[in-house]
Amino acid sequence: MIPKVDRGFFLTLLPFAAVIFALFALLAYVLAYESWPALERFGISLFTENVWKPSERGVEFVKYGLLAPLYGTLVTSLIAAAVALPLSVATVFFMEEMAPYRIKEFFSSVIDLMAGLPTIIYGLWGLEVMVPILRSWVMSPLHEHLDFIPPFACDPLSGASFLAAGLLLAVMIIPFMHGVIKEAYRQVPRTYREAALSLGATRYEYFRIMVSLIRPAIIAAVLLGLGRAASETVAVALVVGNAFNISPCLFAPGYTISSLIANQFTEASFFPLMENVMFAGSLVLLALGMLFSGIGVVMMRRVRELYGR
Amino acid sequence: MIEEKGYALQIEGLNVWIRGKHIIKNVGLKVPKRRILAVMGPSGSGKSTLLRAINRLIDLIPESKVEGKVLVYGTDVYSEDPYRVRRLMGMVFQTPNPFPNMSIYENVAIGPKLNRLVRSKDELNELVRWALEKAMLWDEVKGRLDDLPHRLSGGQQQRLCLARALALKPKLLLLDEPTGNVDPVNAVKIEEALRSLLRDLEITIVLVTHTPHQAVRISDYIAFIYMGELVEFGLTDTIALNPRHELTVKFLRGEV
Numbered sequence: 118m119i120p121k122v123d124r125g126f127f128l129t130l131l132p133f134a135a136v137i138f139a140l141f142a143l144l145a146y147v148l149a150y151e152s153w154p155a156l157e158r159f160g161i162s163l164f165t166e167n168v169w170k171p172s173e174r175g176v177e178f179v180k181y182g183l184l185a186p187l188y189g190t191l192v193t194s195l196i197a198a199a200v201a202l203p204l205s206v207a208t209v210f211f212m213e214e215m216a217p218y219r220i221k222e223f224f225s226s227v228i229d230l231m232a233g234l235p236t237i238i239y240g241l242w243g244l245e246v247m248v249p250i251l252r253s254w255v256m257s258p259l260h261e262h263l264d265f266i267p268p269f270a271c272d273p274l275s276g277a278s279f280l281a282a283g284l285l286l287a288v289m290i291i292p293f294m295h296g297v298i299k300e301a302y303r304q305v306p307r308t309y310r311e312a313a314l315s316l317g318a319t320r321y322e323y324f325r326i327m328v329s330l331i332r333p334a335i336i337a338a339v340l341l342g343l344g345r346a347a348s349e350t351v352a353v354a355l356v357v358g359n360a361f362n363i364s365p366c367l368f369a370p371g372y373t374i375s376s377l378i379a380n381q382f383t384e385a386s387f388f389p390l391m392e393n394v395m396f397a398g399s400l401v402l403l404a405l406g407m408l409f410s411g412i413g414v415v416m417m418r419r420v421r422e423l424y425g426r
Numbered sequence: 427m428i429e430e431k432g433y434a435l436q437i438e439g440l441n442v443w444i445r446g447k448h449i450i451k452n453v454g455l456k457v458p459k460r461r462i463l464a465v466m467g468p469s470g471s472g473k474s475t476l477l478r479a480i481n482r483l484i485d486l487i488p489e490s491k492v493e494g495k496v497l498v499y500g501t502d503v504y505s506e507d508p509y510r511v512r513r514l515m516g517m518v519f520q521t522p523n524p525f526p527n528m529s530i531y532e533n534v535a536i537g538p539k540l541n542r543l544v545r546s547k548d549e550l551n552e553l554v555r556w557a558l559e560k561a562m563l564w565d566e567v568k569g570r571l572d573d574l575p576h577r578l579s580g581g582q583q584q585r586l587c588l589a590r591a592l593a594l595k596p597k598l599l600l601l602d603e604p605t606g607n608v609d610p611v612n613a614v615k616i617e618e619a620l621r622s623l624l625r626d627l628e629i630t631i632v633l634v635t636h637t638p639h640q641a642v643r644i645s646d647y648i649a650f651i652y653m654g655e656l657v658e659f660g661l662t663d664t665i666a667l668n669p670r671h672e673l674t675v676k677f678l679r680g681e682v
């Protein structure tokens with residue numbers, strides 16, 4: 118029970134907290150409500166087929182299936198997480214264990230700053246700088262020499278592709294994952310570090326023990342990073358190529374749910390059901406996001422239980 | 427300093443500074459093989475720092491500086507790779523610190539695994555069992571080796587840490603008040619374990635302790651540290667019977 122003196126204060130805060138929950142519930146409700154017509158019309162095929170046939174003539178002429186953007190979301194997020202994970206773990210270890218104090222603090226602030234930059238900046242940088250470099254120095258050579266490997270099999274036309282989007286997303290989620298992992302890393306009490314080293318662990322072995330000590334946090338960072346990558350919109354829309362394409366080739370253009378919505382929502386109202394289809398797409402994102410964040414939060418709690426103060 | 431045969435630990439002119447503060451002041455001592463040295467002294471006098479200087483955990487502390495020589499079974503600690511010299515030694519810390527994410531078994535097995543001491547699973551099992559027996563913990567945990575260590579009592583956890591250190595078959599065992607945070611029953615078990623180690627193995631023990639009784643009960647040598655200085659060092663029997671230094675007298679009586 119809350120002490121009497123605090124009760125007034127508590128009661129004044131209650132409405133604000135209630136509003137937040139209410140807004141969230143409303144958001145979920147609107148998404149579900151607006152998705153319903155599309156779900157009712159297309160059923161499961163909305164998620165298992167790759168078709169995009171808008172028509173102004175009437176409901177009976179349209180057909181939609183979101184498989185391509187779902188595939189694109191999956192592929193780009195996985196590339197992003199797979200690239201960002203080792204890099205963020207390595208930078209955390211480097212900065213916490215090897216970098217001199219000043220350098221550590223400096224880079225720490227730089228990385229925090231990167232996490233807060235507007236995403237359109239990443240998008241423009243990706244489009245103007247990263248994609249051309251990637252195209253001429255990575256994609257083209259790989260395609261020329263290793264085109265028998267399916268992920269490298271197609272010619273990188275403009276450079277805008279799954280790979281470009283995945284790598285840009287990696288750059289964008291690194292600061293975030295770095296932050297999550299660093300927090301956990303700093304929570305590991307010194308006594309465990311000493312225990313590991315007293316057993317004669319080399320730097321590398323020590324690194325592996327430290328990683329195992331914060332494994333739940335690393336899982337959390339991956340899940341939260343995946344969630345971020347899947348929901349990133351503008352930056353991806355600029356570099357992913359925006360094509361309804363399901364291809365094992367990483368150099369091919371594709372789509373993600375978020376970039377699809379960003380690109381097409383303005384025109385969606387001209388076509389029957391298109392808006393509803395997009396709501397259904399964002400409903401999937403919401404569900405995934407909640408699942409990932411949920412598991413992530415549980416993992417972080419586990420870290421806190423182990424080392425929490 | 428020349429290595430002298432028969433000594434497990436030789437310290438000469440050891441000085442430690444942390445952030446400019448002089449913590450260990452010109453300490454020198456020699457411990458023959460297969461003996462127990464008890465290190466005593468008031469809180470903050472530098473006992474833990476002395477242990478960390480012996481196995482170079484001091485390297486972890488930023489802005490620390492060490493001068494002087496430490497020889498462990500003839501190995502010059504400060505001219506070798508730190509991880510190689512640490513493999514000669516085991517350490518048990520002031521508060522029990524088994525790895526919370528590893529099972530009881532893994533906690534003991536990790537040292538041998540890191541150091542590639544074993545070639546087969548059977549050999550590892552054997553070694554884990556041996557270490558747990560030596561730490562007098564085997565009977566209590568043999569049925570639940572896969573449990574996480576937080577299920578154990580504090581005293582059991584400390585014995586687990588002892589087993590973890592022993593599994594490396596260290597020649598020098600450093601113990602930082604291993605019974606300081608442990609109930610009397612467990613304290614007795616740990617003392618028994620230490621004594622039987624010395625009987626059966628080629629091992630030498632440096633034991634930091636707060637309790638004069640413990641020191642007198644189990645040690646062969648006593649070093650008494652006050653404000654970083656070694657004010658008294660010698661055979662336990664001699665020091666217990668006629669301590670030369672006034673501070674030692676007080677400490678043995680429990681007045682400091």
Ligand SMILES: Nc1ncnc2c1ncn2[C@@H]1O[C@H](COP(=O)(O)OP(=O)(O)OP(=O)(O)O)[C@@H](O)[C@H]1O
Binds near residue numbers: 468
């Ligand atoms: N990591 C560190 N950073 C700064 N000062 C330290 C550090 N470790 C030890 N010291 C200082 O060194 C001195 C000796 O500490 P130490 O832990 O060795 O004492 P101790 O004899 O083990 O005490 P206790 O009996 O309380 O464990 C203290 O003044 C302490 O403040």
Ligand SMILES: [Mg+2]
Binds near residue numbers: 473474520602
């Ligand atoms: Mg201490």
